[in-house]
Amino acid sequence: MPRRWVKQVAYLAAWLAAAALLGMFFGAPAWWLTAVLLLYVAHTLRHIYLLDRMLAGGKRVGPFATRGLWAEILARVDKLRKKSRNRKKKFHRVLREIRESTGALRDGGVILNAANEIVWFNPAATRMLGLDPRTDLGRRIDNLIRHPQFVGYLAEPGGEGISIPSPKIESGWIAVQIIPYGRDQSIAIIRDVTRETRLERTRRDFVANASHELRSPLTVLSGYLDTLADDDDLPESWQVPITEMLRQANRMTQILRDLMELTRLESAEADAGHGFVDVCSMLKLMVRDFGTVTAVQPALNLRFETDAALLGNETELHSIFFNLLNNAVRFTPASGSVEVVWRPDAHGAALEVIDTGIGIPEEEIPRITERFYRVDPGRSRATGGTGLGLAIVKHALQRHDGVLQISSVEGKGSTFRCLFATDRLVFRGGRAEAAV
């Protein structure tokens, strides 16, 4: 038991003993004892009352005992209050600092709860999204940011985030990324990407315009070269240079065509549409055409394990398959073989192009879909590619919600696999898992 309590009990006992003594001396000890106890109760009640008033009003009212148990209790209450006041001050300061620092952030932040209702946002979010701190807390964010792409992303956040036009800033663009945290909460980070978007657009426009402008003079050149190459009166010494010039002019035309195709793929809508494309007959035709181009080339084997058709853009799918096939044929020696397989897959269907060619070093695989990236510059030029094929494949595939997988062993051969999701497929005849 703490000392103050021992003291208190001792005090009470002393008083009671004194009362008993007086009672024995003057008679009626019970009355004496009762009187002392009553006094004690009154004293205690008064202090409880004062304490209660003090806690309720926050101020000290009336005189308290200056020593004894009550004085100590009071001192402790005071200390507690001082401590909590200090703590409150500290919290306020921290809170103010947090608010000031998030206010100074250039990126917007919006905290959302499980129902996508706005819990909090900073001034940058007000600037970029037009949210109003007076009215918008507790409102669903997709009611205020209504861009269909954002609404879709909100339903299934993940990946790199999206970029949409800013609802507030005139012709501004914002990038949004939603990061879940804690229990059912998420924070949306909003960045102003107006400048980047504009630069990107300028770059794209430049490439498109440059390719377009280069094409017309090139057409004239190849036209004359064509005529010259066919001319029987051409001196012997000119034949080789002219043929070579024609070859290079054709290659340049091809590069420009690929560049324009790539630019178109980049700037077009994210979705390729849902036209019906018969994969099997397209592949059959393509393989046959390959057979007629050059005599010396690896054996081409075509195998169908499904007769599924794809929903997408015919031209783009053709360019995906053509580029993969073309690569395989170019990088495989005539003694090797190229196998093309169209088969069902756990999540839909896959087109595989398996070659026994020169293969790709493992560390180069992530980079080969970059435009103009070449594993071995000397070799690729000799085989006459444009350096854009795989970039086109990647972009076109993205527009079909597809994924490109590449595996390769150097010197043994490579496998290129295009995965298509079920909702892009139409299964026909006999297949149970009919997809719409």
Add this chain to the structure above:
Amino acid sequence: MEVEDLGQHISRRFNAEIVSLHSSVLTMGGLVQEQLDRAIEALRERDSELGLQVAQDDFKVNRMEVGIDEDCSRILATHSPAAGDLRLIVAIIKTITDLERIGDEAEKIGRLAARLAGLERPSTNYRELRNLARHVKQMVNDTLDAFARLDATGALEVVRADEVVDEEYESTYRQGITFMMEDPRTISRVIDSMWIARSLERIGDHCKNICEYVIYMVHGKDIRYTSVENVEAEVRQAIQQSEAVS
């Protein structure tokens, strides 16, 4: 009625249905906004492909309208809502009609933009049209914001902004006539651009309608066919009343 009140019903299912109905109207609004944005972009960037794409995508807006319409009928039939809820649903039924019409106008603009993409353009690249479009786009955005926040004051501002759009339409129209008189070869092109202006002006009118429904929904006051000044006085009064009550 405040939007917070949307979620204050005894039946939890009814609650959820009302809230999701309100949201789906805004999702439809978002789609319409995007359609309009893309139609204008097609005009600005001379992108005939994009213009045609917009025209093609109008079916999405129509599909949403049908879906929301069905939801409204179902809620009316199953919950027989009263007072504020009934007003909300009536307003939603009307709002989606106007939204769908805005979608139709966007479709028209897309089609016309695709046609204009192939023609010679004035040196200003249709600056006056783009200007008008900017106002109208802002109006559509403000309208949907007012609908989301059930904000009568905001709705009132849009009703006022419609006058500006009407004025701009008027001046675009006059300018078009001048062009045609100066050089008859431009007639077909200018007529197309005037159709676009007309569509934009119509979109402004639809926004105004929706804002009137918002005011009706919030305060139960029908302000159609009254002058802006009267409307303003009435709405201010209604706002004061509701503030006095709370």
